[in-house]
Amino acid sequence: MKLLHIDTSIQATGSISREMSAATAERLKREIPGLDVQYRDLAVHPLPHLTARVFAALAQDMDTGDFSDAERNDAVESKKVLEDFMAADIVVLGVPLYNYSVPSTLRAWIDRIVVFGKTFRYGGPNQPIGLAAGKRVIVALARGGYYAEGSAAAQHEHAETYLRSVFSLVGINDVEFIIAEGVAVGPEFRETALRGALDTIQTLAA
Template sequence: MKLLQIDSSITAPNSVSRVITAAVVERLRQTHPGLQVIERDIIGAALDHITPVNFPSSHPISALAGDAPEFAAGRATSDAILDEFLAADIVVIGAPMYNFGVPSQLKAWIDRVIVPGKTFSYGPEGVKGLIPGKRVIIAISRGNLYGSDQPTAALEHVETYLRSVFSFVGITNLQFIVAEGVQLGPDARQAALDKALQETSVLKAA
């Protein structure tokens, strides 16, 4: 079984989301002996923003841009990212909230895995997700409180966005572990992290 770990926090080693993703992966190693883990730190090895010349080679927009030799390296990186995602049985993503949304580096990764003909298709009945069997676990950290019972709930565009993205490609086995209020003081940060790690410690094998 293969697990793909994606980290997108810029604040390592002070990152809450990275602590949670590491705990998730360790828990899943316990429940899946022999688990193969592939780590992709998209901050340490940042991705360029997507353009017609660095889309995955299978993307229709890539074909429109032609196949000049200087495009090969960017497309090869994008192809590798897409292949990693498709091959993974489990995907663990660290997604801190920055200015109410996901980090731009995470958006650049998403742009390489939402590919027509690979992860979704269009047809007479609309959009069809092509990868329904994958499990995705997302660790979210938020500085303030954005739960559904909070007056700031309408400003939350991380969980809502990622739920839409992965549902779009057919993923129904989707779980969020949220640590929020982590910028409201040391006690609030620790309480939020403790709660998230408790959720992590009881993750089921499937």
Template sequence: MSATSSNRTLLHIDSSILGGHSVSRQVTAAIVARLTAADPSLGVVYRDLAAEPLPHATPASMPADHPLSGGKGDAASQQALDEFLAADIVVIGAPMYNFSVPTQLRAWIDRILVPGKTFAYGADGKVAGLAGGKRVIVALARGGHYGDPVATEAGEHAETYLRWVFGFIGIEPEFVKADGIAAGQRESALEGALRSAAELQAA
């Protein structure tokens, strides 16, 4: 992980296990390049969840800020939460594996959904998102096509999951999609996603 100093911070997350062959990694790099070119003072923190995976959730592996940790918690998990809380922009590479997000990304999400930090329950039982000031951009890479609502409801648990998760904490995520990668359309899917990344609103 690396960082530079700035008034505003971008957290760059990759989760693909495919290294240089990964479409989502190429797209997140293009998104970050677009945003940092528009604002060279933007500080960047990078986390590679495949190279440095967080462990699957247990009470002891939660951040110290999480009620399950009993106030003790895991230092690496607390750092992951602190990075997210400090970021103004979060760019996430999310390939779809077996119809959902990689387990490495799910483990990270388990660190940032923390009562009192990113969401809270009101007296009426309704949830209030506490992270609404952030911009989240997801580079979503999928082997097939999921534009059909029936297909999405039946077998798509990556975009639908991430929309729900970030909505739960008060954020409406943006998606840059590369679809059809395993359906003989890898190059056109990547080209389209890179074009979309280059056209992102910089603010």
């Protein structure tokens, strides 16, 4: 069984989402003997923004198109990113809330895995059919403030809502979220939120 572990926080140390995603991967490794873990740090190894030319290169045979080496390399990496996603049984994402949304590096990764004809198609107008169903996706999400459902700030939260939408497009409708929030309010709030999230992670089943 394969687990794809991705981190996105710009903080190399002291990152809550990294600590949560690492604990999640460790927990699942203990629960699932022989679990094969692949790791990518998008803050260290980001993908470029998708361009029209790379989009075109991906849609056709790159040997025949008039593409630069850089464009070819980009398309090759993009295909590999998609293959790695498709090969994964479990995807663990470490995600900080940045400016009410996900880090731009994660957004760039999503442009490489949400691909018409590969991870979704249309059954009719406004009837997307996801082609990546069956994967387990766990998001370890760190938020500076409080955005729980019903709170005044909930309308500004576009990380959890966005990720639920985007994974549902590819057929994954039951994304699991482990959330540490209010972490920027003060050190004691940070500690309480992190401890709660880590406790939840220790209850994750295979």
